[in-house]
Structures are given as structure tokens and as C-alpha cells.
Amino acid sequence: MCTSITLTTAGREHLLARTMDFDFELNGEVLLHPRRYKWKSEADGSEHAGRYAFIGMGRRLKNALFADGVNEKGLSCAALYFPDYAVYESETKEQCRNLAPHEFVTWVLSECCDLEDVKKAAVSLNIVEREVSLLSTVTPLHWLLTDRSGASIVVEPVAGGIQIHDNPVGVLTNSPDFPWHLTNLRNYIGLQPGQFAAKKVGDLTLSAFGQGSGLSGLPGDFTPPSRFVRAAVLKEHMKPLSDETEGVSAAFHILSNMNIPKGVVMTDNGEDDYTQYTAVMCSETCSYYFHHYQNRQIQKVCLLKEDLNGKELKSFQANQEEAIHYLKL
Numbered sequence: 001m002c003t004s005i006t007l008t009t010a011g012r013e014h015l016l017a018r019t020m021d022f023d024f025e026l027n028g029e030v031l032l033h034p035r036r037y038k039w040k041s042e043a044d045g046s047e048h049a050g051r052y053a054f055i056g057m058g059r060r061l062k063n064a065l066f067a068d069g070v071n072e073k074g075l076s077c078a079a080l081y082f083p084d085y086a087v088y089e090s091e092t093k094e095q096c097r098n099l100a101p102h103e104f105v106t107w108v109l110s111e112c113c114d115l116e117d118v119k120k121a122a123v124s125l126n127i128v129e130r131e132v133s134l135l136s137t138v139t140p141l142h143w144l145l146t147d148r149s150g151a152s153i154v155v156e157p158v159a160g161g162i163q164i165h166d167n168p169v170g171v172l173t174n175s176p177d178f179p180w181h182l183t184n185l186r187n188y189i190g191l192q193p194g195q196f197a198a199k200k201v202g203d204l205t206l207s208a209f210g211q212g213s214g215l216s217g218l219p220g221d222f223t224p225p226s227r228f229v230r231a232a233v234l235k236e237h238m239k240p241l242s243d244e245t246e247g248v249s250a251a252f253h254i255l256s257n258m259n260i261p262k263g264v265v266m267t268d269n270g271e272d273d274y275t276q277y278t279a280v281m282c283s284e285t286c287s288y289y290f291h292h293y294q295n296r297q298i299q300k301v302c303l304l305k306e307d308l309n310g311k312e313l314k315s316f317q318a319n320q321e322e323a324i325h326y327l328k329l
Contacts, residue, residue: 001265001273002080003227003258006170007251008150009241016076016146017251017280018068020057021260023271024135028067030288030301031058032314033110035072039063043098043128050110053308055288055301057279061133064313066105072308073113074148074283077105078172079141085175086140087159088129097121100130101141101157114147118155119164127157144172148283154178171232174224181228188229191215193237222265227258244282248289251280252298262293 001021008014020026033056036049042062056069068078079102092098099107104127112118129138144167146152152167156177165178169185172178192214198207218233219226234254241247259275267273279290286303301316 001174001222003231003255004078004080004144004172005231005235005251005254006146006152007241007247009243009247011243013244013247014146014148014150014283015247015251015280016078017255018078019255019258019275020067020277021273021275023267023273026059026276028057028059030055030316031064032306033064033106034310035308037313039106041098041103042100042130044092046098052110052113053303054109055303057277057290059134064106065102065132065134068279069105069109070281070283070286070288070303071109072286072303074286075109075112075114075145076281076283077108077143077145079105079143080172081174082140082142082156083175085177086142086157088127088157090129092128093126096124096126098126098128101127101139102132104143115145115149115151115153118145122155122162122164125162146283169232171228171235173228181225184225185229185232188233191218191233222260230257244285248280252278
């Protein structure tokens, strides 16, 4: 379970924000993946040396496992769970880029500079069923991407192959597939930030109890369809955002409505499915903002202030108790 949105400010800063909701303690850290850092795909053993540096929340395993990030060209990506709908290939294919599902973020951010680049590169992409060692399972995923144009796309591996959808609302959650979520929004076209006018029923005049009546019916549970609608409506009615700082603040405010406290959502195994961290990425400044469940202070790391030609991954301790750099909003 995760929720992701895009935002654009009046200053033409473009943001990608996401919650990371999971029942397994990911213990992620912010990692810098430098240019041409070499890694081997777990799909076919092929070695990759990318073109672009990027920064994101990850975990050091056999390869670094990234859930999201932004690269030096301003391309941002977030991986979200896509259970019961994600379909992968069972075998590798010659003349294709063979990847494990959990390698998509690393591949796309190190190889592609913008959304058009992603669309061209995805034609030769072959996503193969491979377990991620951290979870001992094949992760069902789809991805939301944006760049400095402000447009966004959704990449979904389904039964008919890899589908790329333009995303007119800049929102993504989990299953069902993205086109279903867009259709479902039609059920909520009456929602509005203003109040409903008083109405007569017979001789009785009825009026709303208080402010917020225009949003009566906005779903408040944590299912993917409800979070998608809630995020889309809140994003649509936000006041105009002047700059990056206002945009980052707005993104955290919107996603706070999707944050899951421990104990509210339980898995069949009795585990807490909760929001472990929330992150916001800016395409223009290549900055990565985040906070954890236990530490709500927003922290920031800027990719462009780092050595992008380093030979090894660089770790920024995403400590849940201490901040790397405090951001005053």
C-alpha cells in the first residue's frame, strides 16, 4: 500500500511525492547512486553502468534496492505495489533489457533523462519474475514517473505486456489498474470545497451542520481506490503554490491524509501495515525531502551538491530519530 502524487508550482517546480506503506520493516536509508556505478541484474546477470546519478530511499542488498528517487536530469520515479495485476515474464529474452521487478527504479533513473526517454527505452524492456532477497517474494509493482515538463506517466506490467499510460491527474495508488482508477473518479464528480446550499424538504429547511459539507462522501478508508480518490480531490483543490518550499509543504499536507498509523490496518498475519516514511522529490533542484514515522521533522538531501562521479554508493543516514538537514516550512 502506497500513495503517490505530482504537483507543479507557479515557479514551474515539479514535484513527485509518495508514502511508503508496508508491513515489513524496510529500514531504508537515503542513497546516492553515482554515474556509471556498476551493478549486475538479478534477471540475467548482465552488468549495467548507467549514465546518470540519482538519489533516493533504498536498502543495500546484493544490489541496492530503491523504492523511489530523482536523477540529475530531473526524472523522478516511485514504485508502488500492484498485487493481483502485475504480470511478469517467466524467462529472459535476447535483444531485450532483462530486469527483475525491483530493479526498475535503479535502471530507469540511471539510464533515462526524461519521460520520452522512458517511453523509448521501455519498448525493449523485459521484466522477469525474480524474488527480492529482502522479502523472499516476487514484488508486484507498477511505477509513477514525472520530469521537468510536469507531465507524468504510469508504467504497468500486465497480461498484455508493459503498458504506459499518460497520467492526467498525477495520482497513483495500488490495484486495480490505472485506467480503472480514472474511471472510478466519475463516481465523485460532485465533490467540492464549497458548502452545499440549504434545501427544503416539504416544509422543513435543511442546512449543513458546518463547514466541509461539499466533501461529504469523500472516502476516508485506506483501500487503494479510496486513497486514489482522496489524493486526487485534495490535490485538485489545493491553493496555488508559489515555489518549491510551498510545494513541498503542500505535498506533505496532502499525503498526511493518507498516512496510516500503526494498528489501524492489519494484515492477515497480524502485522501492522503502516506509513514508514513519506518523501517528496523536486525535478528542478534534484532535492529529496523525507520524514519517518517516528520523526516527523522534514529532512533534505540535495543531489546536485554531491560528487556525482563517485565510484561507490554514498549513504545519508536516514535515522528515524535524527535529521540530516532540517527544513523549516
